[in-house]
Amino acid sequence: MKKIKEHVNAAGRTVPESVNGKPAIPFKGIGKYRPDGNKYGPGIPVCSDYPSDGDKLVPSIKDALIRSGLRDGMTISTHHHFRNGDMLANTVFDIAHEMGIKDLVWFPSASFPCHTHLIPYLEDGTIHHIEGSMNGPLGRFTSEGKMRGVGVLRSHGGRYQAVQDGEVRIDIAVIGAASADPFGNANGLYGPSASGLLGFALVDSQYADKVIVVTDNLVDFPCVPWQIQGNYVDYTVVVDKVGDPGQIVSGTTRITTSPDRLYLAELTGQFCDQAGIIRDGFSFQTGAGGTSLAVGEYFRKIMKEKNIKARFARGGSNTYLVSMLEEGLMDYLLDGQTFDLAGVKSMAENPKHVWTSPFTSYNYHSKGNFAGMVDVVILGATEIDVNFNANVVTHSDGYLLHGIGGWQNCLFSKTVILPVPLFRDRVPVIRDRVTTLCGPGELIDVIITERGIAINPLRTDLISAVKKSGLPLRTIEQLKKEAEQICGKPSPAKFKEKVVAVVKWVDGTLLDVVRLID
Amino acid sequence: MFRIYRITIFANSLINLKNMSKTSTAGNHGEDVRSDCLVKISLSTKGGIKLKLESRVERMYGDQIRSLIKDMLSFFQIKHADILLQDSGALDFVLAARIEAAIRQLIGDTREYLLPSADNKVIPSDRDRTRFTRLYIPGNTPKLMLNAGIHKADCIILDLEDSVAPAKKEEARLLVRNALRTVNFFKSEKMVRINQLPQGLEDLDIIIPQNVNVILIPKTETPVQVKMVADRIVKVDKGSKVWIIPIIESALGIENAFLIASASPKIVAVAIGLEDYTADIGVNRTKSGEESLYARLRLVNACKAAGVQPLDSVFTDVADAAGLKESAVRSKSLGFEGMGCIHPRQIGIVQECFMPGSEETEKACRIVMAFEAAESKGLGVVSLGSKMIDRPVVKRALTTITLAERFGILKKNWRQGYEKD
Numbered sequence: 001m002k003k004i005k006e007h008v009n010a011a012g013r014t015v016p017e018s019v020n021g022k023p024a025i026p027f028k029g030i031g032k033y034r035p036d037g038n039k040y041g042p043g044i045p046v047c048s049d050y051p052s053d054g055d056k057l058v059p060s061i062k063d064a065l066i067r068s069g070l071r072d073g074m075t076i077s078t079h080h081h082f083r084n085g086d087m088l089a090n091t092v093f094d095i096a097h098e099m100g101i102k103d104l105v106w107f108p109s110a111s112f113p114c115h116t117h118l119i120p121y122l123e124d125g126t127i128h129h130i131e132g133s134m135n136g137p138l139g140r141f142t143s144e145g146k147m148r149g150v151g152v153l154r155s156h157g158g159r160y161q162a163v164q165d166g167e168v169r170i171d172i173a174v175i176g177a178a179s180a181d182p183f184g185n186a187n188g189l190y191g192p193s194a195s196g197l198l199g200f201a202l203v204d205s206q207y208a209d210k211v212i213v214v215t216d217n218l219v220d221f222p223c224v225p226w227q228i229q230g231n232y233v234d235y236t237v238v239v240d241k242v243g244d245p246g247q248i249v250s251g252t253t254r255i256t257t258s259p260d261r262l263y264l265a266e267l268t269g270q271f272c273d274q275a276g277i278i279r280d281g282f283s284f285q286t287g288a289g290g291t292s293l294a295v296g297e298y299f300r301k302i303m304k305e306k307n308i309k310a311r312f313a314r315g316g317s318n319t320y321l322v323s324m325l326e327e328g329l330m331d332y333l334l335d336g337q338t339f340d341l342a343g344v345k346s347m348a349e350n351p352k353h354v355w356t357s358p359f360t361s362y363n364y365h366s367k368g369n370f371a372g373m374v375d376v377v378i379l380g381a382t383e384i385d386v387n388f389n390a391n392v393v394t395h396s397d398g399y400l401l402h403g404i405g406g407w408q409n410c411l412f413s414k415t416v417i418l419p420v421p422l423f424r425d426r427v428p429v430i431r432d433r434v435t436t437l438c439g440p441g442e443l444i445d446v447i448i449t450e451r452g453i454a455i456n457p458l459r460t461d462l463i464s465a466v467k468k469s470g471l472p473l474r475t476i477e478q479l480k481k482e483a484e485q486i487c488g489k490p491s492p493a494k495f496k497e498k499v500v501a502v503v504k505w506v507d508g509t510l511l512d513v514v515r516l517i518d
Numbered sequence: 519m520f521r522i523y524r525i526t527i528f529a530n531s532l533i534n535l536k537n538m539s540k541t542s543t544a545g546n547h548g549e550d551v552r553s554d555c556l557v558k559i560s561l562s563t564k565g566g567i568k569l570k571l572e573s574r575v576e577r578m579y580g581d582q583i584r585s586l587i588k589d590m591l592s593f594f595q596i597k598h599a600d601i602l603l604q605d606s607g608a609l610d611f612v613l614a615a616r617i618e619a620a621i622r623q624l625i626g627d628t629r630e631y632l633l634p635s636a637d638n639k640v641i642p643s644d645r646d647r648t649r650f651t652r653l654y655i656p657g658n659t660p661k662l663m664l665n666a667g668i669h670k671a672d673c674i675i676l677d678l679e680d681s682v683a684p685a686k687k688e689e690a691r692l693l694v695r696n697a698l699r700t701v702n703f704f705k706s707e708k709m710v711r712i713n714q715l716p717q718g719l720e721d722l723d724i725i726i727p728q729n730v731n732v733i734l735i736p737k738t739e740t741p742v743q744v745k746m747v748a749d750r751i752v753k754v755d756k757g758s759k760v761w762i763i764p765i766i767e768s769a770l771g772i773e774n775a776f777l778i779a780s781a782s783p784k785i786v787a788v789a790i791g792l793e794d795y796t797a798d799i800g801v802n803r804t805k806s807g808e809e810s811l812y813a814r815l816r817l818v819n820a821c822k823a824a825g826v827q828p829l830d831s832v833f834t835d836v837a838d839a840a841g842l843k844e845s846a847v848r849s850k851s852l853g854f855e856g857m858g859c860i861h862p863r864q865i866g867i868v869q870e871c872f873m874p875g876s877e878e879t880e881k882a883c884r885i886v887m888a889f890e891a892a893e894s895k896g897l898g899v900v901s902l903g904s905k906m907i908d909r910p911v912v913k914r915a916l917t918t919i920t921l922a923e924r925f926g927i928l929k930k931n932w933r934q935g936y937e938k939d
Contacts, residue, residue, distance in 0.1 A: 259665075259861060259862035260668065260862075262862075262863065263665075263668060263862070396578055397575070397576075397577040397578055398577065424607070425553055425574060425575065425607025426553065426575050426578075426579060426607040426608065426609055427575060427578060427607065450665055451668060470926075485636075486609065486702075487609065488579060488582055490575075490578035491579070491581065493577065
């Protein structure tokens with residue numbers, strides 16, 4: 001096999017010139033990459049090709065896939081509104097496998113443990129590679145070099161960008177919806193499989209060559225609100241069950257009970273309070289991790305004590321944010337994805353609980369987005385280095401185990417805080433150099449650990465705001481040193497040369513790569 | 519010392535032969551176990567060392583773990599053995615304690631393998647220091663030890679008694695020893711609750727030389743038990759500055775409360791254990807605690823008479839924050855000077871209840887100012903309003919002020935706010 005040339009990008013990471021046979025642009029710096037030309041456009045459809053009575057129902061998913069022209073090498077997209085309760089992706093590739101189709105590209109908005117089912121299809125070549133996220137067993141599979149192509153990791157915003165500028169051309173988008181009409185209007189709000197919203201599928205509906213809507217709750221036209229517009233849809237299919245909303249609450253969507261993590265969350269709340277971030281009319285976003293959720297609870301406590309109301313919070317909605325909305329602690333909940341059934345219910349019933357999409361929130365190829373308007377965002381990381389660079393996709397042993405989600409996009413918030421334990425089961429979180437770079441340090445402001453808080457020296461305003469607060473302030477080097485004193489200095493991950501996955505920045509450039517585990 | 523060591527080795531060689539086919543096990547491993555490891559060792563007569571390492575952190579720490587094992591085996595002069603180590607991210611002090619525990623079972627060697635002590639110095643604790651909160655940490659659960667210090671309890675108790683299963687007593691003792699040497703508990707006073715006597719005396723041999731501040735004696739019923747502990751401490755370390763806190767947990771103990779509280783100059787406090795006490799008198803423990811009121815008052819009085827701190831029991835419902843607060847307020851009002859905590863989330867609540875209130879602080883300031891003014895005028899007798907102030911009153915006021923300063927209720931320069939009369 002011919003060796004692909006590599007070069008060093010603006011973040012100091014060595015990246016290949018091409019990925020899966022397509023040329024790739026190295027990361028040039030934040031906001032530096034400015035593509036020219038026009039956005040990608042799908043072919044021009046003609047409405048007279050579609051039934052004028054609006055009935056696009058076909059008997060089965062297989063039938064819809066065949067009518068969509070499913071063949072070798074196509075790019076197929078699915079979405080993660082059901083999180084670990086997704087059934088559609090597995091079904092679609094079961095059919096492709098049965099039909100003997102090969103070399104498909106799976107383009108999910110995220111993958112979950114339920115998708116371990118797809119590993120045999122990656123092995124037998126039904127799926128050539130994944131562009132999206134590779135979590136848990138799929139990540140391990142990728143890291144061990146077993147995937148045929150190179151995995152591509154993108155943020156939620158980056159996925160939107162890749163579709164808009166034509167970097168990824170979706171041949172068939174399969175959208176699972178809790179409610180739909182025969183025309184293809186669809187939403188995630190109502191029905192036995194209600195999952196909240198369909199924001200991640202929006203771009204697919206607009207840009208994919210063929211769009212299939214699958215539901216287990218067919219309603220007569222009109223299905224409102226039409227989060228997905230039937231005017232973009234080719235075929236509709238009714239199945240017995242489209243997804244298991246009970247599995248939406250998976251893994252990281254419950255508040256931590258660990259006393260150490262709760263302390264970390266409390267410290268984060270105190271920091272935001274002391275730094276003057278929690279003030280009337282402010283806005284915040286907490287992620288899905290157990291610690292982030294606990295931070296939200298401390299926000300609630302501080303806001304109640306001081307009689308403070310937020311203008312908006314950004315979700316991932318969950319029972320905690322919903323109750324804050326209902327208690328009047330915020331005017332609006334702007335929600336990109338529901339993390340539990342309380343979120344689903346609230347979105348369906350409360351007009352102040354607004355569904356959004358990666359277009360409104362994160363999109364790079366647009367005239368601004370919401371991410372930068374958020375006062376403070378609380379995120380997680382697997383590793384952070386002394387230059388405040390952070391990693392969310394690999395562990396320190398080098399294995400790919402997580403997707404990026406909205407993490408990169410959220411870094412554009414006014415203040416980015418990462419509460420992380422100083423070490424996890426002997427593995428220090430603060431390192432000399434992150435194993436995989438996912439977020440440049442210049443966008444990351446505050447690292448909060450149970451043993452001290454490090455503020456990015458670039459944020460002189462924050463440093464002076466909390467100088468006299470009595471909070472345990474440290475330098476990031478001090479934190480790193482303490483972690484190594486406790487754990488010992490870990491050996492760096494060992495890799496072979498082969499690139500198994502690439503990490504895209506929000507603009508589509510190559511930020512870093514994940515290499516084959518040695 | 520040297521002579522004893524040689525005899526031990528001689529004895530070992532006999533035991534070695536007997537234990538050739540025996541496998542020893544120490545530590546914990548399983549789905550939910552973190553920061554711990556399970557070691558299995560069986561000795562053999564030939565074939566060298568066969569090590570099987572299964573570790574979550576193999577790729578980062580495999581070499582370091584192997585070199586630790588090698589060093590320990592050479593320390594204990596083991597040349598032929600089959601070893602399985604299943605590690606879930608244990609730190610060196612945990613690995614070493616587990617391996618040592620497994621080796622001890624096989625060769626009966628009493629030498630101790632000690633890792634270098636961390637640079638957190640041994641700070642002898644003051645007799646009168648604050649002991650509002652003392653956090654119990656199970657003595658055989660390393661995960662809970664690592665960050666115990668971040669929760670700012672006044673005291674941390676590494677427990678060898680009730681929280682450790684009988685079969686795990688030996689390995690817990692080594693783990694606690696290593697934790698005392700290596701884990702940074704920050705400003706918390708380091709306490710160990712030893713086992714009931716006589717087993718607890720063996721704990722002392724291992725624990726006393728290792729950075730411990732206070733020994734807690736469970737289920738104390740007579741002053742003789744306290745004396746046995748005090749004597750053993752001196753036997754292990756003649757100049758030991760380790761304090762003693764007897765825990766009274768029975769009807770007999772309560773009847774002997776004053777004798778126990780004054781049994782040794784090493785005693786700084788006496789604690790009450792209400793779970794066992796209520797069981798002993800045959801009643802259920804209630805949240806309001808009427809059933810133990812007599813015992814608690816008796817204990818407080820005995821402590822005050824003996825000049826030591828009376829410390830209250832633990833509140834066992836971790837989820838009931840309001841109940842805990844009520845209990846702590848009541849405890850303080852009875853004269854207790856602290857409570858046990860079984861979860862870090864209890865610390866803040868208990869501490870707040872035992873902290874001096876603003877009225878109490880204000881009064882203390884006025885007492886101290888009046889006393890200092892009188893002293894500067896050379897007056898022997900001090901009065902505040904219609905009340906006479908003597909030295910203990912001033913001392914208590916100063917204690918309150920020190921506490922108030924420590925908790926930020928009072929600024930260091932508080933005197934500026936008071937005019938000297």
